[in-house]
Amino acid sequence: MNKEVDNPAGSIPRHVAIIMDGNGRWAAQNGRPRLAGHRAGVKSARQIVEACAEAQVEILTLFAFSSENWQRPAEEVNALMRLFIEVLQREVATLHDNGIRLRFIGARENLPTILQKRIEDAENKTAANTRMTLMLAVAFGGRWDITQATRQIANKVSTGELDVEDIDEAMVSRHLSLATFDDPDLLIRTGGEKRVSNFLLWNLAYSEIHFSDTLWPAFDSTDLATAFEFFSQRQRRFGQLDNQKEASAD
Ligand code: FPP
Numbered sequence: 001m002n003k004e005v006d007n008p009a010g011s012i013p014r015h016v017a018i019i020m021d022g023n024g025r026w027a028a029q030n031g032r033p034r035l036a037g038h039r040a041g042v043k044s045a046r047q048i049v050e051a052c053a054e055a056q057v058e059i060l061t062l063f064a065f066s067s068e069n070w071q072r073p074a075e076e077v078n079a080l081m082r083l084f085i086e087v088l089q090r091e092v093a094t095l096h097d098n099g100i101r102l103r104f105i106g107a108r109e110n111l112p113t114i115l116q117k118r119i120e121d122a123e124n125k126t127a128a129n130t131r132m133t134l135m136l137a138v139a140f141g142g143r144w145d146i147t148q149a150t151r152q153i154a155n156k157v158s159t160g161e162l163d164v165e166d167i168d169e170a171m172v173s174r175h176l177s178l179a180t181f182d183d184p185d186l187l188i189r190t191g192g193e194k195r196v197s198n199f200l201l202w203n204l205a206y207s208e209i210h211f212s213d214t215l216w217p218a219f220d221s222t223d224l225a226t227a228f229e230f231f232s233q234r235q236r237r238f239g240q241l242d243n244q245k246e247a248s249a250d
Contacts, residue, residue: 011232022191022215040217067141099131142201
């Protein structure tokens with residue numbers, strides 16, 4: 001079916017990014033330990049991955065662990081690392097069978113060695129899949145990303161590979177973690193807070209932002225449909241006027 005004709009407003013975002021917030025509060029509301037909230041969060045993630053693939057989303061980026069999350073109590077950090085290792089062990093084959101390519105962004109050198117290995121194996125195994133890319137942001141922060149890009153560019157200038165005059169927005173973009181992937185069209189944040197919390201700072205410049213009060217473990221395909229409905233009603237102008245956008249879309 002022709003997507004343009006079927007859906008002229010472009011109601012399905014091509015790249016969806018999600019700040020999955022509210023696992024801890026969900027656990028507290030249900031009288032359970034925080035880890036139970038994170039486990040329930042994994043179930044939600046699985047459901048949303050399926051729903052996005054069915055809706056023909058091309059890239060789904062999930063913020064699983066931020067640079068700031070290292071400051072949580074060691075017990076919770078360790079439990080989350082164990083959970084990530086377990087989830088990769090359990091889910092990669094299913095993701096692969098469903099044509100999903102897994103990619104990771106973040107300071108992976110700070111992760112436990114075994115998790116780094118699982119990440120590398122998952123990326124290699126699923127590298128040729130084309131149905132949807134599932135991008136997991138782990139040990140990721142927007143400021144970290146801009147800093148590491150700056151460092152790479154500065155190194156290239158110091159070795160003479162680049163001239164200062166070569167540095168423009170496209171060059172900075174290429175050195176960020178999303179590199180050649182398009183920027184998110186839609187950012188969803190669950191759990192009621194209205195912040196970007198050091199997620200993809202550069203890449204969210206023109207994203208539509210949908211805040212949902214639903215706590216992440218309770219977020220389901222109906223909530224996702226609400227977010228897509230919000231997106232379909234937005235008019236994206238990228239800083240231009242309406243008539244300019246129409247002209248440049250021709
Ligand atoms: C957000 O809730 C939870 C996290 C950032 C931790 C990790 C996320 C998951 C386990 C879900 C999906 C995992 C994968 C691997 C896709 P919070 O702890 O900040 O909740 P609170 O704000 O209610 O305390």
